[in-house]
Amino acid sequence: MNEPRVGFIAAAACLMARDLRLALRRAGDSLLPVGFFIVVTTLYPLALDPNLSSLRDIAPAALWVGALLSSLLALDLLFRDDAQDGALEQLALCGQSFAGLLVAKTAVHWLLTGLPLVLVGPLIAIALGAPYAAMAGILAALLLGTVALSLIGAVGAGLTLSLRRNGPLLALLVLPLAVPVLIFGARATALAVQGEPIAAPLYLLAAIAVLFATLSPWALAAAVRIGLE
Amino acid sequence: MAWVWFHRFGSPPYFYRVARRLTPWLGWPALILGVAGLIGGLGLAPPDYQQGDGFRIIYVHAPAAWLSLMIYVVMATSAAVGLIWRMNVAHAVAASCAPIGASFTALALATGMLYGRPMWGTYWQWDPRITSELLLLFLYLGYMALRAAFDDVARADRASAVLAIVGVVDVPIIHYSVIWWNSLHQAPTVMKFGRPSMPASMLVPLLLMLAGFSLYFGALLLTRARGEVLRRERNAHWISAALEES
Numbered sequence: 001m002n003e004p005r006v007g008f009i010a011a012a013a014c015l016m017a018r019d020l021r022l023a024l025r026r027a028g029d030s031l032l033p034v035g036f037f038i039v040v041t042t043l044y045p046l047a048l049d050p051n052l053s054s055l056r057d058i059a060p061a062a063l064w065v066g067a068l069l070s071s072l073l074a075l076d077l078l079f080r081d082d083a084q085d086g087a088l089e090q091l092a093l094c095g096q097s098f099a100g101l102l103v104a105k106t107a108v109h110w111l112l113t114g115l116p117l118v119l120v121g122p123l124i125a126i127a128l129g130a131p132y133a134a135m136a137g138i139l140a141a142l143l144l145g146t147v148a149l150s151l152i153g154a155v156g157a158g159l160t161l162s163l164r165r166n167g168p169l170l171a172l173l174v175l176p177l178a179v180p181v182l183i184f185g186a187r188a189t190a191l192a193v194q195g196e197p198i199a200a201p202l203y204l205l206a207a208i209a210v211l212f213a214t215l216s217p218w219a220l221a222a223a224v225r226i227g228l229e
Numbered sequence: 230m231a232w233v234w235f236h237r238f239g240s241p242p243y244f245y246r247v248a249r250r251l252t253p254w255l256g257w258p259a260l261i262l263g264v265a266g267l268i269g270g271l272g273l274a275p276p277d278y279q280q281g282d283g284f285r286i287i288y289v290h291a292p293a294a295w296l297s298l299m300i301y302v303v304m305a306t307s308a309a310v311g312l313i314w315r316m317n318v319a320h321a322v323a324a325s326c327a328p329i330g331a332s333f334t335a336l337a338l339a340t341g342m343l344y345g346r347p348m349w350g351t352y353w354q355w356d357p358r359i360t361s362e363l364l365l366l367f368l369y370l371g372y373m374a375l376r377a378a379f380d381d382v383a384r385a386d387r388a389s390a391v392l393a394i395v396g397v398v399d400v401p402i403i404h405y406s407v408i409w410w411n412s413l414h415q416a417p418t419v420m421k422f423g424r425p426s427m428p429a430s431m432l433v434p435l436l437l438m439l440a441g442f443s444l445y446f447g448a449l450l451l452t453r454a455r456g457e458v459l460r461r462e463r464n465a466h467w468i469s470a471a472l473e474e475s
Contacts, residue, residue, distance in 0.1 A: 155395055159388050163378045172374055173392060176367040177399050180406035187410065204409075208402065219395050222312075226387045 004095040011096045012104040019108040022081075033074035034116035040066040041124045056129035060189035063125055064182050067117050067142065071149040072171055074113035075157040078105065079224065083161055089228055099221035106154045106220070114146035130193045137192030137202075144205040145185040151212040152177050155219045161227025180208050239316040241458050242467040246474075248451040248458075256448035262441030269434030277431075283347050288434060290340035292442035293333045294358075297365060298400075300330035300446065304372075305397035308390035318454075320386035321461060323393060324376060325453035329446060331369035338362055357408040364403050368396050382461060 004011065023030045044062040045055055082088045082105075091101050121142040122135040130138065156174040160166035188201035237243050270288035277284040304326035311319035341359055342352040353359070372389055379385035462468060 152395075155391070159375060159392055160378070162384070166378070169371075169374055169378055172367065172371045176364050176371065176403070177395065179364055180399070180402045183406045183410040204406070211398075211402070215395065215398060219391050222391045223388065226384055226391070229384060 008096050008100055011094070012101060015091070015101055016104050016108050019105060020111070023077075023108070023112050029077060030112040031116070033070045033077075033113045034120055036073055037066045037070035037117055038120060038124065040069060041128070044128070052129035056193060059125050059128035059130050059193060060186040062128060063121055063138070063142075063189055064145070064186040066124075067121065067146065067185070068149065068175065068178060068182055070117060071113065071146065071153055072174060074109070075153045075170060075174070076167070077113070078109045078154060078157045079161055079227075083227065088224065092225060092228060098225070099217035102154070102158075102220045102224060103217050106150055106216075109154070110147060110150040114150050117146050118142040125189070125193070131195065133195060134189075134192040137198045138189050140202060141185050141188035141192070141198070141205060144202065144209045145181050148181045148205070148209040148212045149178055151209070151216040152181075155216050155223055158220050158223030158227055161224060162229075181205065184208065236314075239314065239318055241318055241462050241465070242471060244318045245455055245458050245467075245471055248455050252448050252451045252455075255444045255451065259441050259444035259448055262437050262444065266434045266437035266441050269430075269437060274431045274434055275428075280348060283344065286340050286344045288438045290337060290344060291435060292439045293340060294337040294362065295439060296442055296446055297330060297334040297337050297362065299443070300326050300333060301365065301368070301393075301400060302397060303450075304330060305393040308393040312387060312390040312394070317386075317461065318458060320390065321457040322450065322454045323390065324386070325450055325457050327369055327373050327376070329449055329453065331366060331373065333446075334362060334366045334369060338366065357410070361404045361407040364407070365400065368400070372396070 006014075041062050044058060048055065048058065079088060082091075092098050094101075118139060122130075122138045125134065125138050126132065153174050156170050156177075159173065160170050163169065184201040184205045188198045188205060191198040191201065238247075266288060271285055274285070276282050304323050307319045307326065308323035310316055311323060338359070341362070345354060345359075346352050372392055375392055376385045376389045379388060459468065
């Protein structure tokens with residue numbers, strides 16, 4: 001393995017700039033998950049009764065199930081192209097911390113697919129009958145929740161990297177692991193909608209995000225290395 | 230060297246022989262303890278003053294539920310051993326754990342449902358323990374599905390090992406998040422299990438069943454792991470000698 005000529009920060013920044021540039025050139029791909037999120041949450045009023053007061057009760061569930069499924073759908077974008085054209089192998093060989101570089105990639109992935117959810121989520125919640133006062137709380141919960149979902153989802157994407165038609169398998173792997181995020185996220189959102197303090201579930205959500213941030217770099221590097229062989 | 234015994238288990242022929250010799254020493258006590266526990270639990274223990282004879286299902290339910298969690302830990306531990314020391318036998322043990330663990334989880338769920346029908350009037354309730362048991366079943370199924378998706382055994386081993394380790398960290402979080410989720414939503418359902426005030430005539434058969442189930446799991450695991458080792462080493466020379474011995 002060669003001695004790297006640039007520091008890790010410079011390498012990670014370079015990688016993130018590249019990923020962003022690539023994604024912006026094909027902006028449609030990155031916007032698909034948030035489009036999916038909007039469509040799915042729109043289905044609830046159509047399937048239920050469009051009365052705002054009854055929608056308000058299911059708004060947290062609709063929001064978080066939508067966010068979970070949308071982040072699952074977005075995982076396909078994370079490593080697939082780079083694995084196919086060999087860029088991931090170069091990253092593994094370049095002498096920088098592979099785990100660090102993968103976390104950088106995941107951070108860009110979150111910027112492209114997680115952040116739009118965070119921004120659109122509160123608006124959807126209001127469309128589903130949540131009061132305006134709940135916006136800040138829902139925003140905070142989605143911010144922490146999507147970070148955790150991106151991190152745990154990235155491990156699943158790494159594990160299924162070399163498998164064809166991995167969609168249903170990825171769902172089976174990731175969704176049970178993401179249940180705590182769903183529970184506390186929906187709980188925080190429900191409390192915010194009711195106008196109650198949401199600090200407790202928000203702290204738990206933050207704890208889960210921190211735990212995944214500590215655990216997943218190692219698991220991510222191990223998983224992607226297996227997928228690259 | 231203190232660790233020689235540990236590394237010796239990394240050798241498939243050695244593991245195979247030890248496992249074969251050990252299996253009856255686990256299997257027969259498991260049978261004896263199981264029969265004793267069943268006689269004690271179904272025959273000798275007095276009916277519960279509230280639940281009548283319905284409570285007797287805990288003699289199957291509680292050991293199965295306990296094992297469903299313990300097997301996941303065993304699976305993750307041996308997967309980690311296989312990943313760290315690149316020990317093929319440990320991977321074989323982890324792979325053998327998953328179907329057994331999934332079966333015990335399914336058994337715990339099924340007996341829990343049968344218990345719930347007369348006690349709560351419904352087969353299914355979103356009780357925290359039932360829900361986290363269901364999620365555990367999903368984790369087992371995900372692990373098995375991931376293994377099955379790889380053609381190459383060595384890659385399946387390592388990928389599923391990473392999943393098992395991530396899962397074992399997440400299992401307590403899932404468990405407690407489900408408990409808190411439910412306790413925030415509705416009044417907690419009163420479960421009779423783990424009640425410390427259980428009389429000895431009820432408790433002793435339960436402990437017997439617990440020990441019997443654990444030994445049974447050990448015997449089953451060794452048998453499965455032997456089959457798994459045989460399958461992986463089918464081209465090795467020691468196989469014919471080992472099979473002639475038996």
